[in-house]
Amino acid sequence: MLILLQRTTPRGLKFVLDKEWALKRTLVFFSPSILPSKRNGGRRMPPKKKEVEGPGPLLGRFGTSLKCGIVGLPNVGKSTFFNVLTKASAPAENFPFCTIDPNENKVAVPDSRYDFLCEHWKPPSCVPAYLHVVDIAGLVKGAHEGQGLGNAFLSNISACDAIFHVVRAFEDEDVTHVEGDVNPVRDLEIISEELRLKDGECLKKAMADQEKVATRGGDKKRKPEMECLVKVREVLEEEKKDIRFGTWSSGDIEVLNKHLFLTAKPVIYLVNLSEKDYRRKKNKWLSKIKEWVDSRDPHALIIPFSAGLELKAAGKYRQQGRNYIVEDGDIIFFRFNAGAGLTTKKK
Ligand SMILES: Nc1ncnc2c1ncn2[C@@H]1O[C@H](COP(=O)(O)OP(=O)(O)OP(=O)(O)O)[C@@H](O)[C@H]1O
Ligand SMILES: [Mg+2]
Numbered sequence: 001m002l003i004l005l006q007r008t009t010p011r012g013l014k015f016v017l018d019k020e021w022a023l024k025r026t027l028v029f030f031s032p033s034i035l036p037s038k039r040n041g042g043r044r045m046p047p048k049k050k051e052v053e054g055p056g057p058l059l060g061r062f063g064t065s066l067k068c069g070i071v072g073l074p075n076v077g078k079s080t081f082f083n084v085l086t087k088a089s090a091p092a093e094n095f096p097f098c099t100i101d102p103n104e105n106k107v108a109v110p111d112s113r114y115d116f117l118c119e120h121w122k123p124p125s126c127v128p129a130y131l132h133v134v135d136i137a138g139l140v141k142g143a144h145e146g147q148g149l150g151n152a153f154l155s156n157i158s159a160c161d162a163i164f165h166v167v168r169a170f171e172d173e174d175v176t177h178v179e180g181d182v183n184p185v186r187d188l189e190i191i192s193e194e195l196r197l198k199d200g201e202c203l204k205k206a207m208a209d210q211e212k213v214a215t216r217g218g219d220k221k222r223k224p225e226m227e228c229l230v231k232v233r234e235v236l237e238e239e240k241k242d243i244r245f246g247t248w249s250s251g252d253i254e255v256l257n258k259h260l261f262l263t264a265k266p267v268i269y270l271v272n273l274s275e276k277d278y279r280r281k282k283n284k285w286l287s288k289i290k291e292w293v294d295s296r297d298p299h300a301l302i303i304p305f306s307a308g309l310e311l312k313a314a315g316k317y318r319q320q321g322r323n324y325i326v327e328d329g330d331i332i333f334f335r336f337n338a339g340a341g342l343t344t345k346k347k
Contacts, residue, residue, distance in 0.1 A: 069160035074138025278306035
């Protein structure tokens with residue numbers, strides 16, 4: 001299936017994105033997976049292809065731009081990752097809650113078909129497909145009730161189509177961890193629980209609104225919406241699952257897309273390693289993280305990387321213009337054109 005849609009405008013070529021494709025593709029930025037597979041008892045080997053059930057339908061509104069929010073505990077490397085990915089210079093200092101207002105930038109998605117078409121037709125202007133990236137303030141336990149920076153972050157996440165969930169797997173005594181020690185599995189649990197709890201709250205409000213209209217007002221058209229919300233409650237509260245793992249009819253999906261629930265969004269897990277661990281392709285948390293993701297979010301992508309190393313490399317190779325590949329010892333970096341400058345949205 002041709003996923004990149006080509007638009008010919010009077011002034012030249014314009015590319016727009018298919019979200020599912022872009023989600024998978026953008027992270028070509030990083031080196032290939034170094035995760036140990038389950039079957040080989042945790043030893044490092046190329047992942048074997050398993051015949052498993054495919055993921056369910058992607059929830060979310062159809063559109064021509066894709067926005068990914070970077071989510072995680074404070075001080076885990078979200079802004080560092082954002083800066084590297086989008087060649088921005090958002091503050092990324094060593095203290096929790098360094099980021100308060102979200103930073104936004106866009107990054108051109110590398111595509112050889114786009115390069116070929118530009119080269120071949122030489123149009124007066126070429127507009128690549130962009131991924132929009134939002135660096136969001138760190139979340140802590142109880143954030144849904146206003147702990148840490150409170151609830152403001154939630155509207156930032158709900159405005160995104162997908163989530164980059166960053167977890168810290170690097171040890172560094174000088175970098176404060178809000179939970180006191182490094183334990184990415186616990187951290188994954190904290191963040192996913194917060195998102196689920198917040199969805200529970202939004203659901204309550206939505207149900208109260210619907211109840212007024214559907215039951216008291218007697219508007220029969222609204223009944224299916226209420227039925228869908230009851231199903232959402234079962235998934236969230238009884239099954240304790242994220243909304244995207246429920247079984248939804250096309251009617252349900254329409255209702256879900258109206259409410260922009262946080263746990264309906266697809267997640268890519270980014271494991272931030274130390275430079276040393278990334279180079280030697282080893283870290284004691286990787287297999288535990290994979291186990292957690294496999295049990296909670298079976299089709300999700302996990303990408304180990306080192307924000308520190310990427311940042312160093314970004315500085316080193318900043319001079320180069322177009323998309324390019326560089327080798328640094330045993331590491332290959334894919335670098336591509338960044339976007340149109342950083343914006344910070346004040347609340
Ligand atoms: N892989 C790594 N190895 C060592 N240090 C790192 C790594 N990644 C990030 N850091 C350091 O961790 C500190 C916090 O990084 P950063 O500001 O990006 O975190 P953050 O998640 O955006 O925090 P906040 O939520 O407070 O905004 C910085 O000093 C950064 O240099
Ligand atoms: Mg930050």
